[in-house]
Amino acid sequence: MNLSHFIASIPDELNVNYVGVANLSKAHDFILMQGGENIAAFPCAISIGIVLPSAIVDLLPQRKDKTVQVNYRHHAYDIVNERLDLAASVIAWRLQKAGYLAFPIPASRTGIDGRLCGSFSHKLGAHLSGLGWIGKSCLLVTPEHGPRVRWATILTDAPLEPTGESLEDRCGDCTQCVDICPVHAFTGRHFLPDEPREARYKANLCDRYFKALENRGELKVCGLCLYVCPFGRESQTAGKAAI
Ligand code: SF4
Numbered sequence: 001m002n003l004s005h006f007i008a009s010i011p012d013e014l015n016v017n018y019v020g021v022a023n024l025s026k027a028h029d030f031i032l033m034q035g036g037e038n039i040a041a042f043p044c045a046i047s048i049g050i051v052l053p054s055a056i057v058d059l060l061p062q063r064k065d066k067t068v069q070v071n072y073r074h075h076a077y078d079i080v081n082e083r084l085d086l087a088a089s090v091i092a093w094r095l096q097k098a099g100y101l102a103f104p105i106p107a108s109r110t111g112i113d114g115r116l117c118g119s120f121s122h123k124l125g126a127h128l129s130g131l132g133w134i135g136k137s138c139l140l141v142t143p144e145h146g147p148r149v150r151w152a153t154i155l156t157d158a159p160l161e162p163t164g165e166s167l168e169d170r171c172g173d174c175t176q177c178v179d180i181c182p183v184h185a186f187t188g189r190h191f192l193p194d195e196p197r198e199a200r201y202k203a204n205l206c207d208r209y210f211k212a213l214e215n216r217g218e219l220k221v222c223g224l225c226l227y228v229c230p231f232g233r234e235s236q237t238a239g240k241a242a243i
């Protein structure tokens, strides 16, 4: 198997818009703390991303409307996650068939022991692959589509070439995600690799907000921080194409 050709073929073959490869050694301690030894044993991550449908994301300010909730939850969440998981499964199988270990991480956030995070941060993988930076919203912000991209990861021991360096933070003085959050979950601090996520994002406030929505019989849909980012909105209006 020619690994470089394989990576380059992923967007067309598996209908994803982003692919990147990260060397995980720089973030080993964080990965060990978050996911444990089995996860931290992999030296390399393949990130794949799918751009969310802008016509659906653009309606999020009207999210009290049931139709907006259902469309977002279905097409911008469930279906995109399923497409990512299927693509990750195929990638993992092809690597395994070529003699490598490959471990697909589910696209959707999975709580472990009550923690509000998964066993591996897709955002971290995509950031280390050079696909974007981690914004004040704690979302991965791509230059082309802002945070309007959903991610999955395949960990592997295949000797892949990293695709790029981590991008510098381009949030600057912008505070739009901080200002729009209905529960003030963001502190407005720039991402620093050595700082815990809690310094920037009170995940429990967002989680409590979703639970309150559920208790009122509504779908758990907000995403205003994702909607408002100028990098996502400007790229949509400019009509830039994905990979
Ligand atoms: S999803 Fe909504 S409540 Fe949660 S952090 Fe983003 S803007 Fe705030």
Ligand code: SF4
Pocket: 135, 136, 137, 138, 141, 170, 171, 172, 174, 175, 176, 177, 178, 228, 229, 230, 231
């Ligand atoms: S809305 Fe502004 S501050 Fe928030 S992630 Fe996007 S660019 Fe950064």
